Amino acid sequence: MMPDSRPTMTPPLARHRSHLILFGIYLTAIATVFALFLVYRIRVHHLTFAARQFFWTGDLHRDAAMGFRMNGNRTGLAVLNHGLMDPARQIPVRTDAFGLRIPLQRDPAKFQRGGIAAVGCSCTFAHGVAAESSYVEVAGALLRLPASNLGVCAYSAVTSALLLEEDIDRLQPRVVVYGFGNFHLQRAATPRADSELFQAWATCHDGNCKIEPPLFDNRLAFAMAPEVERLYDAPRLAGIGTPLNAARVSLLGPLALQDLVRALHPHSLKLRIAARQLPEAAFCRYILQRMYGTCHAHGALFVLLWFPKEYGDRPAPGMLTAANELGQRDDFLYVDCSPGLFAGVSDQKAYSTLWQVPRDGHPNKNMHAEMGRALAVAIAPMLVKPDGSEGGR
Numbered sequence: 001m002m003p004d005s006r007p008t009m010t011p012p013l014a015r016h017r018s019h020l021i022l023f024g025i026y027l028t029a030i031a032t033v034f035a036l037f038l039v040y041r042i043r044v045h046h047l048t049f050a051a052r053q054f055f056w057t058g059d060l061h062r063d064a065a066m067g068f069r070m071n072g073n074r075t076g077l078a079v080l081n082h083g084l085m086d087p088a089r090q091i092p093v094r095t096d097a098f099g100l101r102i103p104l105q106r107d108p109a110k111f112q113r114g115g116i117a118a119v120g121c122s123c124t125f126a127h128g129v130a131a132e133s134s135y136v137e138v139a140g141a142l143l144r145l146p147a148s149n150l151g152v153c154a155y156s157a158v159t160s161a162l163l164l165e166e167d168i169d170r171l172q173p174r175v176v177v178y179g180f181g182n183f184h185l186q187r188a189a190t191p192r193a194d195s196e197l198f199q200a201w202a203t204c205h206d207g208n209c210k211i212e213p214p215l216f217d218n219r220l221a222f223a224m225a226p227e228v229e230r231l232y233d234a235p236r237l238a239g240i241g242t243p244l245n246a247a248r249v250s251l252l253g254p255l256a257l258q259d260l261v262r263a264l265h266p267h268s269l270k271l272r273i274a275a276r277q278l279p280e281a282a283f284c285r286y287i288l289q290r291m292y293g294t295c296h297a298h299g300a301l302f303v304l305l306w307f308p309k310e311y312g313d314r315p316a317p318g319m320l321t322a323a324n325e326l327g328q329r330d331d332f333l334y335v336d337c338s339p340g341l342f343a344g345v346s347d348q349k350a351y352s353t354l355w356q357v358p359r360d361g362h363p364n365k366n367m368h369a370e371m372g373r374a375l376a377v378a379i380a381p382m383l384v385k386p387d388g389s390e391g392g393r
Contacts, residue, residue, distance in 0.1 A: 034260060041256035042249060049232040050242045053081045057229050057237075060093060063219045066162035067199030069152055070099035073108055080128055082359055084236060091128060098170065101125055101149045103132040113172040115146030119160040120179030123307060124151025126368060128357035133365040135305075136177060138372025143379060148173065154194060156187030157287045158202050158211055164291060168298050175379060176295045177303045182316045188287070189278045191215050191271055202287070204279050209286035215267040220258055227251050280318030288322045292332055301382055303333045307363070307371060308341060311351035333382060337374040341367065
């Protein structure tokens with residue numbers, strides 16, 4: 001009798017069991033990958049907080065529509081690079097009820113409408129110097145106008161425009177200054193303000209530009225700020241080490257989990273392919289006209305203040321073109337403060353010594369004074385009434 005050569009069939013139960021085993025292996029592999037990712041991100045966050053040389057204390061920032069802005073009614077510190085060892089580089093920061101930086105002696109519950117307001121980045125905020133030394137405070141004192149500082153560190157042209165739109169109704173300023181550095185153009189095209197914080201950003205297609213909302217919010221990062229300060233910043237300021245322990249792992253776990261969720265989100269692909277450069281002329285025209293429109297609608301003089309980042313820096317050509325297009329308006333003014341800064345200076349070393357915060361590069365109080373003076377000289381004639389008295393235009 002010939003043996004049966006037909007293939008034997010795997011019993012259904014055995015096939016089902018093999019599928020379950022295979023599925024379990026896949027799940028275990030995925031869970032292992034996720035667990036390793038979480039461990040890795042906890043370690044990255046820990047090393048970042050334990051080693052960073054620039055940080056804030058006092059819960060000074062919060063999530064906002066443009067990504068982030070200053071928190072209201074706060075008093076804290078901006079700890080600059082080398083500030084852990086040098087108390088002079090721990091700069092006090094105070095905000096009013098609405099999150100605008102104010103001098104320490106000013107009542108945070110009071111503000112005056114009808115003054116001069118400035119929007120911009122850390123160079124408007126006055127990073128590294130006292131609030132009363134900022135160019136907007138200097139210009140306000142010279143013009144005898146109350147000053148409002150809307151500058152926020154890491155802001156771009158986009159976030160500056162959005163913050164102005166959010167606050168101008170309340171402030172009702174007579175003058176709005178946008179402190180513009182050429183680097184604002186690159187920032188405006190970037191969805192991240194730094195590795196952790198997301199911001200509103202701009203895209204341009206065929207000459208048409210628009211503002212995109214932040215790809216992710218920053219709520220968790222700012223909600224955790226007080227605990228980060230307690231477990232990392234306060235010990236480091238006191239000269240105490242910050243080893244990874246159970247309390248810090250518990251703190252950083254939610255951040256790591258957020259990283260995992262975001263890594264799987266479609267927006268993460270958008271981050272990788274986002275444009276890193278905007279068409280300069282088109283974007284400058286769009287953002288300056290948008291800011292001008294906001295100011296014009298509220299009866300405010302719009303002043304574009306260009307400042308150099310370093311010796312020999314010159315205004316971006318696209319910005320100059322856009323400013324020239326607005327130049328015929330009687331409620332627009334362009335101010336270039338570089339002539340006073342470059343006078344008598346022959347190289348970057350001399351420029352840095354005179355005008356920049358040591359080991360930092362931001363404008364020092366002398367540069368803010370020169371910027372404020374240049375603004376006041378340019379603005380004063382615009383505030384004179386036809387009869388020669390000072391007042392509304």
